Structure formats: C-alpha cells, structure tokens
Amino acid sequence: MNYELITIRTEADKIGILTLNRPKQLNALNDQLMTELGAALKAFDSDPAIACMIITGSEKAFAAGADIGAMAQLSFADAYKSDFITRNWEQIRSVRKPVIAAVSGFALGGGCELAMMCDFIIAADNARFGQPEIKLGIIPGAGGTQRLPRALGKAKAMDLILTGRMMDALEAERAGLVSRVVPLDKLMEEALGAALMIAEYSQIATMAAKESVNRAFEGTLSDGIIFERRLFHALFATADQKEGMDAFVNKRKANFQHQ
Ligand code: HXC
Numbered sequence: 001m002n003y004e005l006i007t008i009r010t011e012a013d014k015i016g017i018l019t020l021n022r023p024k025q026l027n028a029l030n031d032q033l034m035t036e037l038g039a040a041l042k043a044f045d046s047d048p049a050i051a052c053m054i055i056t057g058s059e060k061a062f063a064a065g066a067d068i069g070a071m072a073q074l075s076f077a078d079a080y081k082s083d084f085i086t087r088n089w090e091q092i093r094s095v096r097k098p099v100i101a102a103v104s105g106f107a108l109g110g111g112c113e114l115a116m117m118c119d120f121i122i123a124a125d126n127a128r129f130g131q132p133e134i135k136l137g138i139i140p141g142a143g144g145t146q147r148l149p150r151a152l153g154k155a156k157a158m159d160l161i162l163t164g165r166m167m168d169a170l171e172a173e174r175a176g177l178v179s180r181v182v183p184l185d186k187l188m189e190e191a192l193g194a195a196l197m198i199a200e201y202s203q204i205a206t207m208a209a210k211e212s213v214n215r216a217f218e219g220t221l222s223d224g225i226i227f228e229r230r231l232f233h234a235l236f237a238t239a240d241q242k243e244g245m246d247a248f249v250n251k252r253k254a255n256f257q258h259q
Helices: 031-045 076-081 086-093 110-117 132-136 144-163 169-175 184-200 203-215 221-237 239-249
Strands: 006-011 015-020 052-056 061-063 099-103 106-108 120-124 128-130 166-168 180-182
Touching: 006 031, 006 184, 015 031, 015 184, 031 052, 031 086, 052 184, 061 110, 086 110, 099 110, 099 184, 106 110, 110 128, 110 144, 120 169, 120 184, 128 169, 132 144, 144 169, 166 169, 169 180, 180 184, 221 239
Parallel strands: 015 052, 052 099, 061 106, 099 120, 106 128, 120 180
Antiparallel strands: 006 015, 128 166
C-alpha cells in the first residue's frame, strides 16, 4: 500500500514507527488516513521482526480530531450506513502487539480517542488533551465516553466531555491518562526507549500482558444493555422503522429504503 497521509519507518529492525502526516490540517483524521494507519499497523503486527509500534504526530498536533470538513454535511443515514469513520478504527483495537502513543501538541476529539486506543501514552510537555465534540453539537464517537471515564474516573471525564475544555500534559499525567511526561525534544527518545525495552521481552508475554490488561476494561452486562437501549432509541430516527411498523399495522409487505 502507498501511504500518503502517514509515514512509516522501522527502528533497530524491531520497532515500527507510524507518523501521522497531514500537517496543514493538524493531522485531522479522515477516512483515508485511518485506512492507511490501520493497514500499516496490521502490516507491522504481522511482521515477525516487529515487537512494538509507536504512533506519533507533529510537534504542534498529534491529531486535532476527526476531519470536521468531511463530517459537516453528513446525515444520520450516511453516518449509520457507512459506520462512519470508526469502522477503520476497529483494526487498531485488533492489533495484538503493544502500541505506544507518543503525543505532542493537540490530541483532541478523535485524536484523543486514537491516543487512548494505544496501550499507553507518553506525552511531551506541550501536549493538550480534550474531547471538544460538545462544541460541535455531537459527542465523542470513537470510544471517548467509555475510555476516558475508565482512564481517569467519572468526575474528570464528565468535566472534559461536557465542557469541551483542554487539559495539559501535567493534568493528564496526574489524572492517569498518560504514563510519562517528558520535554518535547525528548519525546521520541523516551518512546523509543520504552519500545526497545518491550522488544527485549518475549513477544508472547508482551502480547499476553496486553491482552490480559485489556480484559480489565471489558464492559459489564449493564453497560451492554444501556448501549443497546441507546441504539434501539436511535433507530426510531429512521424512515425504515416507520415503514416497517406501518407495514405491520396495515398488514402489507414492508418496502425498506435503507434510510
Ligand atoms: C479539519 C482542522 C481540524 C479538524 C484543525 N483543522 N482541526 N480541519 N478538522 N478537526 C484545520 C483548521 O481548519 C486550519 O485549516 C488548520 O487546521 C489549522 O488550525 P487552526 O484552527 O488555524 O489552528 P489553531 O488556531 O492553532 O487552533 C488549533 C485547534 C483548532 C485548537 C486545534 O484547530 C481546533 O479547535 N480544531 C478543532 C478541534 C476539534 O473540535 N476536534 C474534534 C473534532 S470532532 P485552515 O485551512 O483554515 O488553515 C471529532 C469526532 C470524533 O473528533 C468522532 C469519532 C472519530
């Protein structure tokens, strides 16, 4: 695959480094970028020489969120039918080797969610995290409402998600979102040091450790039921629900338009 919106390289033949590369848009995440990122992660994941991966951005922005221009005119039907944007993100969750996020600058909205999908976050001192979706009339859509409370508790997650404010690297470290904060010019050195240390260990053990820690964040039955209920309610926004129920009531065959 040819990568246009990310660059990839390896370090010491065993660390895969993926750099988001849409600098003019502050690495806003569009479908193409996420497709490329998913493919590159998968390729590193299945390369036996690679032990660990690092995702990073630019000094100014890890990623300033999903591409707002690409979302602005989206309808519910478009978003739902295409499983808007997050379908590619699921690939990241299925990566079995450890992935470190090396974050400098803005990590907002989908950018913060992408960082949280990684196994841990090392932040530069200029990093700023936030879920500003509320300012756009939406809510986080790639796990933010689930991973943020798990990472830093309900109070701070509610504060960030409801106010849309940003939090600096030190607040993020105090809150437990990031594992280490380092000066900006030491960010990649620090992340690489951690990755090389992980690469020293048994790949089976590091993969098993990752898998096992992730089990600690699996949802409960009540979470699943609430999630189901929200989707169930959302389906009442579709024309197909009206058609299906009208057809039943009037004893005719439903003619769904997939809208
Ligand atoms: C598209 C974006 C963008 C975004 C920045 N840009 N963020 N384009 N989508 N998310 C573009 C700007 O339009 C501008 O382009 C250029 O990048 C530089 O941005 P500026 O705003 O001029 O920079 P600055 O003044 O330094 O402010 C930086 C910023 C601000 C605070 C990060 O750009 C900002 O608030 N961005 C939006 C952040 C956001 O709301 N993210 C959440 C998105 S929703 P031009 O062409 O004008 O130079 C989301 C939902 C996820 O992520 C759902 C599931 C995935």
